[in-house]
Amino acid sequence: MTSTSQLGSLLAAEEDKLLACVHCGLCLEACPTYVATGDENDSPRGRIYLMRAVEEGRLERTSRTFERHLNRCLGCRACEMACPAGVQYGQLLEAGRAELFRTKERRGWTNRTLRFVLRHVWLHPKRLRMAFGFARILRDMGIVRLLIKSRVPRMISGRAEFALALLESSSSDKLTKSVGAQQSVKATRREAHDVRQSKALLFTGCVTEGLFARVNRATRRVLEVNGCKVNAPEEQVCCGALHAHAGDLEGARHLARRNIVAFDNDEEIAIVTNAGGCGAMFLSYEHLLADDPEFSERARKFSARVRDIGQQLETTGVRASSALVDEKLTTYDTSCHLLYGQRAADASLKLMLSVPDIRFVPLVGSEVCCGGAGVYNLLETELSSRVLDEKLNHVEETKAETIATGNPGCHMQIGAGLLLKEKKVRVCHPVELLDESYERAGFYEKPK
Ligand code: SF4
Ligand code: SF4
Incomplete structure (x- = not known):
């Protein structure tokens, strides 16, 4: 019991959010895992119930039920939109997963591998760049495609095959008609006078820059065509979403502080992302660093500057273009x-x-x-x-x-x-x- 109450403190800090749930069940049909399994424990209401049980000491945080059903949550936050009581489920899930993350006896080699990769690769930009570089070599030399075609990974496990397919799907194959990597925008004829329209700081993202650099190049060119001068601060790091979703809040905070410093040069300039996951993570920095006296206010200002590329183009307006060739x-x-x-x-x-x-x-x-x-x-x-x-x-x-x-x-x-x-x-x-x-x-x- 002592261990439960002591380690239950992360959820205890979110008690008001746990109590906000009135168990109405209006979120159930919006939840993909509940729809897929029909199990109440795989629903937002069921997971909140489990979190409350841990917070109140009625359930050990090491219980397999708690771990299994929290792990099975996608973290998609569709339930938040459906909830009439305004339950901030995403923040509850983070706290619940943080309880699990600090469980020393965390089970399974996949969880242990994830923990190792988050701590010893993802927190270190040079190692992460090397890992993505290696992945690109395997992908671009056609090794990944060959392995998938050989069906050997499928014989080992569906997970191995899917991991390779994920990597292969990021490639720029013949269906992708990306603009050439070296192409740049001719002198911009469109002048913007408002600083929010005329400048942008691009968040390039670890996965996007590692596997989809063409999307970053496209984002930069499109912003430039629309009168925006683009810079991408070199000191930026991963947004921390993988850490936060896995419950490694310390890792997420470490990355958040580094990004806030990297983008701290001008409070008026928008921080533009082209990845929904990174953008949503940036908006959560304020909550993540709420107890950090040095960074809480800086985190709030940082989050207020974040825009998806679509939102930034709403600000600048979109310059007319031409129809695509061979429109599908x-x-x-x-x-x-x-x-x-x-x-x-x-x-x-x-x-x-x-x-x-x-x-x-x-x-x-x-x-x-x-x-x-x-x-x-x-x-x-x-x-x-x-x-x-x-x-x-x-x-x-x-x-x-x-x-x-x-x-x-x-x-x-x-x-x-x-x-x-x-x-x-x-x-x-x-x-x-x-x-x-x-x-x-x-x-x-x-x-x-
Ligand atoms: S975040 Fe998504 S998967 Fe998780 S409980 Fe909410 S709706 Fe269900
Ligand atoms: S809709 Fe909101 S209040 Fe109702 S059960 Fe779901 S989380 Fe609780």
């Missing part, structure tokens, strides 16, 4: 963190729809999580793939040949699912489509 039927999947965390999904879709004559078809269930959720797909592979199957069925119904989404995790999850089902659908970021239309409009030039 295109659909859009909403990243949960862009929708429920950043509340910026409409702006992201609007960005995509600004491409002239785009042949858009809506996706049923676009607002439902794809099952990616950071590394959830590698930890809870079976449940993740059930959630993904539902998404892929809806994608197939659209008959779209292109699907755009504003988060690298969703891109890889949907891309991996399509790859393993041998579906030829291009996955891209909305800003890549606008970038391609700008190239066609003649706004870019090749290096001399």
Whole structure:
């Protein structure tokens, strides 16, 4: 009992949020894991009940039930939007996972591997860059594709095969018509006078820069076409979302402080992201560092400057472009963190729809999580793939040949699912489509 009450303090700090739940159950149908399993413990209400039981000392925090059902939560936060009582479920989940993270006897080699990678790779930018560099070599030399085709990983485990498919799905294959890496914007003819419109600090993101550098280049060019001078501070690091979702709040705080310092130069300049997961994490810095006397106020100011690329383009306005060549039927999947965390999904879709004559078809269930959720797909592979199957069925119904989404995790999850089902659908970021239309409009030039 002593250990429970002592270690229950993280949840105790969130007691008001736990008590806010009135058990009405209106969130249940919005929860993908409850819909998939029908188990109350896999619902927001059930998980809040378990957290309260730990907080009140009625359940050991080491209990398998507590661990299992908290781990099975996607962290998509769809329940927050459905909840009439305004329960801040995302913050409760973080506190609950933090209880689990500091459980010394944490079970399973996957959890121990995750803990090792978060602490000894992800917190160290040089090591992380090396790891992504190695992954790119395997991907770009075609080794990953060959391994998947050999079916050997499938024989080892579905998880191994899916991990390779995630990496392969990030590649710029023949379905991807990205603008050339070396192309730059011709002298900007559009002048913006408001500092919020004329300058932006780009958050490049560890996964985006590591595996989707083309999306960062597209973001930069599109901002420049729209009169925005772009800088990307060199000292920036991972946003900390993986750490926070895994319950490693100390790791997340460490990264948050480093980012706040890296972007601290001008309080008026927007911090622009193209990854819904990173943007939502940035908005949570204020809560994450609320007890840090040196950083709490700086965190609040930092969060207030964060915009998704779609939101930033709403500020600058979008310069007219040209229709795409060989226009395919295109659909859009909403990243949960862009929708429920950043509340910026409409702006992201609007960005995509600004491409002239785009042949858009809506996706049923676009607002439902794809099952990616950071590394959830590698930890809870079976449940993740059930959630993904539902998404892929809806994608197939659209008959779209292109699907755009504003988060690298969703891109890889949907891309991996399509790859393993041998579906030829291009996955891209909305800003890549606008970038391609700008190239066609003649706004870019090749290096001399
Ligand atoms: S965050 Fe998503 S998966 Fe978790 S309880 Fe809420 S709706 Fe369900
Ligand atoms: S909708 Fe809100 S108050 Fe109702 S059960 Fe779900 S979390 Fe609790």
